[in-house]
Amino acid sequence: MILSIENLHASYGGSLILQGVDLSVRRGEIKALMGRNGMGKTTLLKAVMGLVPPRSGRIVFDGRPIHGMDTHRIAACGIGYVPQGREVFDDFTVMENLRLGVLRNPRGRRDIPPEIFDYFPILDKRRHQRAGSFSGGEQQMLAIARALAARPRLLLLDEPSEGIQPSIVDQIAATLKAISARTGLTILVVEQNVDMILELAATCAFMEGGRVVQACDVDELRADESIMACHMSV
Amino acid sequence: MWDIGIQLLHSLNYILVLVLVAMGLVIIFGLMRVINMAHGEFFLLGAYTVVLTSQRGLGFWPGLVLAPVIVGLVGMVIEWAVIRHLYHRLLDSILATWGISIAIKQLIIIFFGPAGLMIKPPLPQSVHILGLVYPVYRLFIMGVSVAVIALTFYLFQRTDFGLGARAVIANRDMAAALGINTRRMNRVTFTFGSALAGLAGAVMAPLMSCDPQMGLGFFIPAFLSILVGGAGALSGVLVGGAVVGGGDSLISFLFSPVTAQIVVFSLAIVLIRIRPQGLVGGRRHE
Numbered sequence: 001m002i003l004s005i006e007n008l009h010a011s012y013g014g015s016l017i018l019q020g021v022d023l024s025v026r027r028g029e030i031k032a033l034m035g036r037n038g039m040g041k042t043t044l045l046k047a048v049m050g051l052v053p054p055r056s057g058r059i060v061f062d063g064r065p066i067h068g069m070d071t072h073r074i075a076a077c078g079i080g081y082v083p084q085g086r087e088v089f090d091d092f093t094v095m096e097n098l099r100l101g102v103l104r105n106p107r108g109r110r111d112i113p114p115e116i117f118d119y120f121p122i123l124d125k126r127r128h129q130r131a132g133s134f135s136g137g138e139q140q141m142l143a144i145a146r147a148l149a150a151r152p153r154l155l156l157l158d159e160p161s162e163g164i165q166p167s168i169v170d171q172i173a174a175t176l177k178a179i180s181a182r183t184g185l186t187i188l189v190v191e192q193n194v195d196m197i198l199e200l201a202a203t204c205a206f207m208e209g210g211r212v213v214q215a216c217d218v219d220e221l222r223a224d225e226s227i228m229a230c231h232m233s234v
Numbered sequence: 235m236w237d238i239g240i241q242l243l244h245s246l247n248y249i250l251v252l253v254l255v256a257m258g259l260v261i262i263f264g265l266m267r268v269i270n271m272a273h274g275e276f277f278l279l280g281a282y283t284v285v286l287t288s289q290r291g292l293g294f295w296p297g298l299v300l301a302p303v304i305v306g307l308v309g310m311v312i313e314w315a316v317i318r319h320l321y322h323r324l325l326d327s328i329l330a331t332w333g334i335s336i337a338i339k340q341l342i343i344i345f346f347g348p349a350g351l352m353i354k355p356p357l358p359q360s361v362h363i364l365g366l367v368y369p370v371y372r373l374f375i376m377g378v379s380v381a382v383i384a385l386t387f388y389l390f391q392r393t394d395f396g397l398g399a400r401a402v403i404a405n406r407d408m409a410a411a412l413g414i415n416t417r418r419m420n421r422v423t424f425t426f427g428s429a430l431a432g433l434a435g436a437v438m439a440p441l442m443s444c445d446p447q448m449g450l451g452f453f454i455p456a457f458l459s460i461l462v463g464g465a466g467a468l469s470g471v472l473v474g475g476a477v478v479g480g481g482d483s484l485i486s487f488l489f490s491p492v493t494a495q496i497v498v499f500s501l502a503i504v505l506i507r508i509r510p511q512g513l514v515g516g517r518r519h520e
């Protein structure tokens with residue numbers, strides 16, 4: 001297991017959002033985290049990154065407990081984070097955004113890996129353009145590229161398809177899948193878009209009321225539509 | 235005509251030093267959302283560093299070099315001991331830094347007394363420029379200020395450190411998630427901002443009577459400069475400093491210092507009403 005979360009409790013804005021989460025992610029796997037709005041998926045990713053302090057429970061990354069660590073140290077352990085709403089730096093250029101991904105490296109090892117531009121050729125053409133002038137899909141690619149620039153072993157993605165046109169969603173899903181297959185990158189993706197999950201992920205887990213209530217393979221989702229209906233329909 | 239020429243140079247001189255003070259204040263505010271009420275006293279400490287070296291017979295120049303170092307260290311200690319516990323608590327940080335400012339002033343009174351102290355002018359000569367006779371020391375101040383302002387801009391706009399600092403200013407959580415140590419960034423920037431105020435105090439010391447209240451005379455216009463220019467971008471300080479500093483010194487010369495204060499304050503209020511984000515408005519992520 002590259003990531004295991006045990007009995008995690010965390011509160012956000014005064015209320016207890018995570019109420020005993022147990023979740024494991026295997027090395028090299030692409031796992032989807034699903035569930036209705038307000039079930040704690042975003043808070044769980046924030047808790048892994050240390051942006052929401054856990055109240056109790058354990059988070060172990062690659063054999064090392066990371067709960068209670070400072071966010072920048074968690075990132076340095078090898079976890080990349082693409083938050084909901086992308087949060088690229090609007091006033092910065094593409095290159096500045098990407099450089100921020102490698103800024104924590106010692107001086108002299110701050111080159112942006114060239115394959116980043118192979119994954120997302122559009123960024124190569126627009127190196128010196130302001131990120132704020134990009135479409136939602138382009139910003140999403142930039143946010144993913146920024147996280148990948150640091151060569152993480154685990155990538156956390158929060159709703160990458162939100163507000164993005166379907167053709168770009170397909171393209172991003174295909175790119176991520178290819179990267180994971182080639183480099184062994186592990187991905188934990190929070191997503192509501194079922195098509196993207198079916199395309200991208202191998203396994204999935206459903207959250208409800210601040211806990212993981214069911215986990216299964218994505219193939220089982222295809223075979224049994226009732227699973228999805230049970231957890232996702234309103 | 236001659237008087238106007240001299241006065242314009244004096245105004246430029248004042249504006250540049252004001253920008254030094256305001257730049258430290260705005261960097262600290264931008265990064266930490268802390269309004270440092272003790273910033274004027276960092277200026278004061280810079281000036282008294284020069285007073286001390288002059289009294290001890292070392293003269294002005296060692297004091298000028300020591301001032302930013304000593305005041306930077308004082309800033310670092312204050313950040314560690316007080317400020318870092320008060321992030322996200324704007325009112326508490328205002329009260330705490332106000333308390334620090336009073337404590338620094340009283341310490342200065344204990345060690346140097348309440349009276350104004352003068353130091354020997356380090357460069358008493360004058361030169362002829364553009365048909366005017368102007369003190370060399372004031373030209374020196376302008377040169378140092380321009381160099382340090384340019385260096386600060388370079389640091390924040392062109393280096394990796396500056397990129398990280400601007401990222402923390404724009405979106406602290408995201409910067410941390412990218413691996414930037416935001417606490418260290420706070421400490422380094424607070425130290426740097428304090429050092430700028432210390433340097434400004436040191437260069438101004440020979441032109442002023444150094445007394446324990448001198449910091450306020452720079453803190454208030456520096457604060458106004460930020461309100462007028464905007465706290466979003468570093469360049470706002472240049473515009474704000476030019477409007478407030480230039481307006482204040484020219485109107486003081488043409489009319490009276492009291493008129494100048496009334497006009498500058500009124501202008502600031504009107505500008506803030508029309509453009510709350512400042513003349514050079516920058517956006518930030520909340």
